[in-house]
Amino acid sequence: MSDKRDYTRFIEVSTGLLLILSVLSVLLAFLMNFDYTSPNASFEEDLDFLNDNLMIQQISAILWIIAGSVIFVLLPFYLILFLKFQKGMHIFNSLVIMATALSFFKLGITGIGIYNMSEAVATENVQEAPLIAETYLINIRQSLLLLKIGLSLFGAFATIFTISRFSEVKFPVIGSALTFLAAPVVITFTWLNQDHILMTSALAILLTGLLIIGSRLVNKGLEVKNPPL
Numbered sequence: 001m002s003d004k005r006d007y008t009r010f011i012e013v014s015t016g017l018l019l020i021l022s023v024l025s026v027l028l029a030f031l032m033n034f035d036y037t038s039p040n041a042s043f044e045e046d047l048d049f050l051n052d053n054l055m056i057q058q059i060s061a062i063l064w065i066i067a068g069s070v071i072f073v074l075l076p077f078y079l080i081l082f083l084k085f086q087k088g089m090h091i092f093n094s095l096v097i098m099a100t101a102l103s104f105f106k107l108g109i110t111g112i113g114i115y116n117m118s119e120a121v122a123t124e125n126v127q128e129a130p131l132i133a134e135t136y137l138i139n140i141r142q143s144l145l146l147l148k149i150g151l152s153l154f155g156a157f158a159t160i161f162t163i164s165r166f167s168e169v170k171f172p173v174i175g176s177a178l179t180f181l182a183a184p185v186v187i188t189f190t191w192l193n194q195d196h197i198l199m200t201s202a203l204a205i206l207l208t209g210l211l212i213i214g215s216r217l218v219n220k221g222l223e224v225k226n227p228p229l
Contacts, residue, residue: 001010009221015081016217023210025067026154029104030203033147034060034111036140050118057118061111068150071097077112086164093160096153103150110143137169148190151203158206162213174177182206 034057036050050057075097082090117136162176162183174197193199 009223011077011081012221014216014219014221015074015077016214016219018070018077020211022067022071023207023214024072025063025070026104029060029063029067029209030151032056032060036114036143047118050114053116054115057111057115058081061108061115064104065108068089068101068103068108071104072101075101076158082164089122089160089164092130093164096157096160100150100153100157107143107146107150110139110146114139114143147194149191151194152187154214155190155206157185158210159183159228162209172212172216173210175209175216177209179209179213182209201221 023081034053075094078097079090079094114136117139158179162180182202182205186206189196189199189202
């Protein structure tokens with residue numbers, strides 16, 4: 001019995017820590033996300049804009065790869081801990097987690113590809129640069145779409161996570177309420193206007209709620225109950 005409880009506590013702590021790391025990695029990647037849009041009128045000026053921000057592009061791409069990787073590592077621990085509660089719901093949410101991780105990972109890989117093109121073009125004759133304009137445009141559009149899909153899936157995961165098995169795992173009410181209320185706003189404004197103040201506020205509330213839930217899981221796993229006398 002003691003060994004089983006120790007195993008459960010390990011899973012609870014691991015899941016909580018990975019949830020916290022996932023939230024922090026998504027937050028950092030979102031804050032450092034490179035905005036490919038620019039007010040320039042010509043492709044040559046756009047290239048200059050990209051070439052002047054090579055390091056930021058690289059950092060942004062790496063952070064999205066890290067975010068996707070951490071979320072993917074969270075998946076098996078999430079399944080082990082929650083699969084005994086409403087199996088169908090959590091299997092579906094595990095697929096959402098996987099899709100979120102793959103979207104962020106693919107976003108990072110696409111960002112690395114754009115960075116590599118920018119770095120290569122920086123050493124070429126700028127007169128030849130328009131020949132790859134279509135490739136640039138396709139990759140940038142893909143990165144913008146992947147960001148929208150990834151954030152939407154992350155919001156969907158958070159929504160399902162908070163409503164699936166509230167009572168059994170004793171989620172904190174404040175954290176669950178914040179996450180549940182903010183997630184639909186994040187999903188909506190991800191597609192409408194990511195620069196809107198409501199998007200920023202809702203994402204901050206969503207991540208705060210998940211951090212509270214993650215902390216509760218860690219604390220629950222670390223609790224040591226005294227045996228009855």
